[in-house]
Amino acid sequence: MNLDRAYLGFYLGAVFAATLIHDPVWLACGLGLALLASGRKAMGILRQALFAVLTFNLLISLSYILMAWLQDVSPWVTLIRLNLRVLLITCLTFLFIARVNLFRALDFSPGLTFVLGLAYSQALTFRRAQDDFRLALASRSLKPPRLIDRYRASAAAAAWFIEKALHAATQSSQALRSRGFFND
Amino acid sequence: MTEIRYRPVGVDAPAVMRTIDLGHHFGGESARACEVLRDIGFTLRSGEKSVLLGCNGSGKSTLLKILNGLITPSHGRVFYQDDEINPARLKDPILHRRFRAEVALLFQNPDAMLFNPTVFDEIAFGPRQIGLPDIEARVRHWAAEVGVSAHLSRPPFGLSGGEKQKVCLAALMVLEPKVLLLDEPTAALDPRSTGWLIDFLASLPVAALISTHNLGLAPELASRALVLGENHRLIYDGPIQALLTDMEKLAAANLVHTHRHRHGDIEHRHTHVHDWQ
Known part of the structure; x- marks a missing residue:
């Protein structure tokens, strides 16, 4: 077994374990271990993970606080557990992406490698497009854009991405069907 | 009688943009770093039209973004007139406003x-954004110039690729810039619109750097060519007509190809250029 595949197994096991552990102390220990394993990249991975989960966790946490207040129960243990678990799994995922060559990890399955190739090419295309949207707004702005301009630019980009994703998905499925991958 | 549309800009024309030993790689200093530009040095002069030629992946788009101050080059320097340009320098609001308008x-x-x-x-x-006077008149003038007056009240998202390109051009030209950087401007255009763009650009009194990998179109767009090779270096900077006869240089830049031709009963191979549009 190659090292990347071993890391894949370890990552899947760690994520599964994180969903079974309920004690916040153990979850915090797991987070500490994940950051230790990240070495010099620890702060970057933690910052990236915090940024990635911020909006989602904030919304869930505020909703839960409201519900707990209405039911007159203490929300804190559940909130700490939830946020630690999401942060731990996100850190593990960013650490996994930074360390592992996914193509080598999945080379045991031609089907999975094929799907990964499709997803990877889409992700690269979208990342380049996202950079272009961001840079185009910067290029056209003679002074810092207003909030409304940022919203409009984000909305236009989101609509473009949805349209392209739908188009790409249709193309991919037609290509797979054309190559005899499935015939339903 | 053939009219000569493009005349070489004299060496005495003032320089508007200049690059010195410009290089760039993506991926930082890591082992996965990917070099896209190396040792690029050239000067664009006022009113001069140049094409930036290179095959896909040669670094044309990255170079244009660096010239527009959107990406910090890994090394080397870019100057607009006398000011060094990079994202850090453009934090100065006065320079930022002047540079983005020009x-x-x-x-x-x-x-x-x-x-x-x-x-x-x-x-x-x-x-x-900068509170120019007569905004409505300016908008209507440039919409008419590029031929999108009929669409002024429509959302731009539903327009065809060529119409979107024209709207973008009008949105840039309305500020009356001194330098135009155009990244594959004919990519979304049909043949009629491509012809229109050639005439439109020729009529503009601005310096322009136009990227393309369409050799058939390049001499219509400019009289000077800058060629990025597959090694990401500038391998040619000079008159476009001389470049078009230098098959060795064009082959090195992966701008020409060889394949079998059939002319009646004769079949042979040679390196040549296609007019794709």
């Missing part, structure tokens, strides 16, 4: 530039 970049994907509710708002975006 140096405009048309992105390869016009969708990336469009976000306003109507074509009118799209073209008026720049002038409104």
